[in-house]
Amino acid sequence: PRRVAVLISGRGSNMQALIEKASGYEVVLVASNKPQAAGIDCARAAGIPTWTWDSKGVDRLLFDRTLSAALKDHGVGTIALAGFMRILTPWFIAEWEGRIVNIHPSLLPKYKGLDTHARAIEAGDTMSGCSVHVVTEELDAGAILGQVEVPIEAGDTPTSLEQRILAAEHELYSRILSEFVRR
Numbered sequence: 001p002r003r004v005a006v007l008i009s010g011r012g013s014n015m016q017a018l019i020e021k022a023s024g025y026e027v028v029l030v031a032s033n034k035p036q037a038a039g040i041d042c043a044r045a046a047g048i049p050t051w052t053w054d055s056k057g058v059d060r061l062l063f064d065r066t067l068s069a070a071l072k073d074h075g076v077g078t079i080a081l082a083g084f085m086r087i088l089t090p091w092f093i094a095e096w097e098g099r100i101v102n103i104h105p106s107l108l109p110k111y112k113g114l115d116t117h118a119r120a121i122e123a124g125d126t127m128s129g130c131s132v133h134v135v136t137e138e139l140d141a142g143a144i145l146g147q148v149e150v151p152i153e154a155g156d157t158p159t160s161l162e163q164r165i166l167a168a169e170h171e172l173y174s175r176i177l178s179e180f181v182r183r
């Protein structure tokens with residue numbers, strides 16, 4: 001379980017934090033459905049093996065079966081989604097049941113899905129945050145492993161709130177992943 005693959009689609013700041021703060025686990029592979037993802041360059045610079053396949057137009061099951069085979073080739077035991085913006089097939093989730101975690105930028109069960117910061121501000125909330133949860137077939141609905149609350153301040157924009165929550169994500173994710181791989 002301690003051999004972790006991080007799945008990304010973009011910037012990869014959570015991936016970077018998971019690599020830098022690794023404790024009790026090892027990031028053995030970074031995989032992306034976007035070959036141009038900035039995080040892939042960071043992973044390469046950190047000397048971590050990478051796997052990429054542009055998922056655009058690719059059959060979902062074929063993509064997931066190929067990804068799963070790559071994860072097994074690398075002896076992966078735990079999968080950490082970190083800004084992986086693609087819904088995994090039920091087949092993949094069953095294949096890796098109970099071994100996939102995700103970070104989400106809201107206090108789940110509030111604001112599943114996209115545009116969480118804009119929705120929290122729009123609703124007039126005074127508190128938001130981030131959650132790490134087990135991935136199940138239902139989007140953003142698996143068991144919550146940990147959360148951090150982050151205040152929404154007067155005048156916050158989705159961008160300013162995102163920055164504040166992102167800093168909290170970077171602390172939360174490595175801490176929860178360390179616990180998760182030990183259980």
Ligand code: GAR
Nearest residue numbers: 010011012013014082083103104105
């Ligand atoms: C993070 O805020 C993460 O919580 C969010 O995407 C961002 C990725 O940033 N994930 C989701 O919205 C999942 N639906 P990063 O690439 O810099 O880690």
